[in-house]
Amino acid sequence: MSFFSRHNHAGSGRVPGGSSEVDAARWFARRELGLLRGDEADTLERWRKDPQNEAALDSIAAALEQSRSAAATPGIVRMRDEALAYRPPTSRTLGNIPSGLAAAVLVIALTATLILHESGQDVTAPSSATASTDLAPVSANSIAASTNVYATRKGEIRAVKLLDGSLLTLNTDSRVEVALTPTQRRLSILSGQALFNVAHDKNRPFVVTAGPVEVTAVGTQFDIHIGQRRTEVVVLEGRVRIEPLARRGIARFISALDRRYLDPGQRLVAQTEGELSVAVADTERATSWRHGRLIFRGEPLEDAVAEFNRYSEHQIIIEDTTLARLPVSGVFSSARPKNFLAAVADFYSMRIEERGPQLTVLSLRKE
Numbered sequence: 360m361s362f363f364s365r366h367n368h369a370g371s372g373r374v375p376g377g378s379s380e381v382d383a384a385r386w387f388a389r390r391e392l393g394l395l396r397g398d399e400a401d402t403l404e405r406w407r408k409d410p411q412n413e414a415a416l417d418s419i420a421a422a423l424e425q426s427r428s429a430a431a432t433p434g435i436v437r438m439r440d441e442a443l444a445y446r447p448p449t450s451r452t453l454g455n456i457p458s459g460l461a462a463a464v465l466v467i468a469l470t471a472t473l474i475l476h477e478s479g480q481d482v483t484a485p486s487s488a489t490a491s492t493d494l495a496p497v498s499a500n501s502i503a504a505s506t507n508v509y510a511t512r513k514g515e516i517r518a519v520k521l522l523d524g525s526l527l528t529l530n531t532d533s534r535v536e537v538a539l540t541p542t543q544r545r546l547s548i549l550s551g552q553a554l555f556n557v558a559h560d561k562n563r564p565f566v567v568t569a570g571p572v573e574v575t576a577v578g579t580q581f582d583i584h585i586g587q588r589r590t591e592v593v594v595l596e597g598r599v600r601i602e603p604l605a606r607r608g609i610a611r612f613i614s615a616l617d618r619r620y621l622d623p624g625q626r627l628v629a630q631t632e633g634e635l636s637v638a639v640a641d642t643e644r645a646t647s648w649r650h651g652r653l654i655f656r657g658e659p660l661e662d663a664v665a666e667f668n669r670y671s672e673h674q675i676i677i678e679d680t681t682l683a684r685l686p687v688s689g690v691f692s693s694a695r696p697k698n699f700l701a702a703v704a705d706f707y708s709m710r711i712e713e714r715g716p717q718l719t720v721l722s723l724r725k726e
Contacts, residue, residue, distance in 0.1 A: 380415050380418070380419075382406070382412065382415070383412065383415035383416045383418070383419045384419055386403055386406065386416060387416060387419045387420065390403065390542055390543070395542055400540070400541050400542050403542065404541070420561075505522075505538070505539055505540075506536065506537065506538040507536070507537050508534060508535070508536045508537075508549075509527065509529060509534070509535050509537065510529070510533065510534040510535075511529045511530070511531060511532060511533050511534075511551070512531075512532065513531055513532045513669070513670060513671055513672055514531055514670050514671055514693075514694065515531060515532075516528065516529065516530060516531065516648070516649065516651075517529045521537060521539065521558075522539055523539060523544060523558050523560060523563070524558035525544075525555065525556060525557050525558045525565065526555075526556040527546075527553060527554075527555060527556075528553060528554040528555075528556075528649065529551065529552070529553050530551055530552035530553065530554075530584075530648050530669075531551065531552075531648075531669050531670045531693075532550070532551050532669055532670075533548070533550060533551025533552055533553055534548075534549040534550050534551060535547065535548050535549065535551075535553050536549060541563075542562075542563060543563055543564065543566070544560070544563050544564065544565045544566065545566050545567075545568075546565075546566070546567045546568070547567070547568040547569075548567065548568070548569040548570075548583055548585055550585060551584075551585060551669075552582070552583065552584040552585070552648070553582070553583055554580070554581075554582045554646065554649065555567065555576070555579075555580065555581055555582075555583070556580050557576050557577070557578050557579050557580070557581075557597070558578065559577060559578030560577070560578070561577055564576070564577060565577065565578075567583060568604070569583045569585055569590050569592070570585050570589075570590030570629055570631070571590060571603060571604055571629050571630075571631065572590060572592070572601050572602065572603055572604060572627075572629045572635070573601070573602045573603075573604055574592055574599050574600070574601055575599060575600040575602070576597060576598070576599045576600075577597075578597055579594065579595075579596055579597025579598060579599055580594075580595040580596040580597060581593060581594045581595060581596075581597075581599055581621075582595065582645050582646055584645075587665075588630070588631060589628050589629060589630050589631060590628070590629040590631075591626060591627070591628055591629075591645075592621065592626065592627045592629075593625075593626045593640045593642060593645040593646075594621040594622060594623050594624070594625055594626075594640070595623060595642055595646065596623055597623070598620060598621065598622055598623075599620070599621050600618055600619070600620055600621075601618065601619040601620070601621060601627055601629075601635070602618050602619075603629070603635065619635060619637060621637065624639060624640055624642060625637055625638070625639065625640055626638055626639065626640030626641075626645070641654075641656065644656065647690075648693065651692055651693050651694060652690055652691065652692060652693065653666055653667070653690070653691050653692075653693050653699075654689075654690050655687045655688055655689055655691075656688055657686045657687070657688050658686065658687055659683060659684050659685065659686065659687070660677065660682060660683055660684070660685045660686075660687050660703065660721075661677055661683035661684070663687040663699070663703075664676075664677060664721070667691075667693070667696045667699060670693045670694070670696075671696060672717060673696065673716075673717050673718070673719065674717060674718055674719070675696065675700070675718075675719045675720075675721065676718070676719075676720055676721070677720075677721045677722075678720055678721065678722040679721075679722055679723045681723065682707070682709055682721060682722065682723055685707055687703060689702065696719075700719065700721070704721075708723065708724045709721050709722065709723060709724055710722050710723070710724045710725075
């Protein structure tokens with residue numbers, strides 16, 4: 360039996376001997392960390408029926424969001440960078456931490472504490488788009504815990520309506536695992552690319568694990584593509600939070616320091632070795648696959664070929680490295696790679712050779 364099961368009365372709104380704020384912090388932590396076990400989900404729902412408890416839970420969530428924003432302010436970022444640049448001695452005792460690093464930790468902790476104490480006001484999250492749907496979302500309380508894996512073959516695009524009202528659209532050769540419970544929505548992109556239209560539910564964050572990062576949204580639209588060398592996240596509507604799965608330095612203890620936020624029109628690239636970068640997104644190019652189009656704006660030929668290879672069992676290979684680096688621009692049908700090859704061959708001096716029914720080889724044309 361869990362802590363909350365032992366101490367909470369089944370029909371009561373408060374835990375004997377504790378305040379709503381303290382209980383809210385405990386419930387919030389267990390829910391966010393996915394630690395609810397057994398009948399705790401039902402106990403939490405009963406506890407939240409008391410308006411005072413629900414308000415306390417909302418206050419904790421708002422305070423945490425404010426502390427996350429504070430972690431991105433210039434002063435905190437500067438201290439974070441100084442802390443991450445420090446290389447500690449072999450001893451791991453707190454007494455050996457230099458005063459500069461200790462001060463940075465102390466200021467960050469005080470900032471979060473002040474925000475928590477000043478969070479009594481009502482904080483409203485920015486409005487975000489809800490997935491358009493032709494089916495009514497199912498109530499969270501009526502959803503039994505379930506895990507499903509959705510997949511597409513090469514050349515296939517598939518749209519899946521989830522029980523919470525969210526819409527999941529899978530690109531070619533993709534696999535996504537979906538786990539929905541009354542308290543959380545967790546998804547994992549196992550391979551490929553997917554577009555997420557997230558139904559709003561403030562009590563159940565929508566969390567997607569993709570390559571080296573974790574993407575969290577409440578109600579928004581975003582696209583994630585896992586490639587061979589990197590993972591890309593593009594936000595179309597709303598806002599998402601990005602957190603690396605592997606933390607470094609002081610961020611291992613203060614996770615807010617490693618968080619990034621993406622707004623509409625922004626793109627995050629996560630390299631396989633863990634480096635993150637944010638830039639302006641080409642949203643048209645990022646989502647053109649939904650309409651069967653591939654858009655290239657000066658990408659190397661090898662990248663364009665790799666993109667076409669995702670959509671067909673018929674594969675294209677490039678034999679010459681000079682040819683592989685040539686830039687390609689244009690709009691092409693993902694279902695017609697031969698049209699793409701003909702256009703590229705006409706523009707550049709290259710030879711197209713068919714080596715069997717499933718292989719095309721590109722090489723420099725010898726005059």
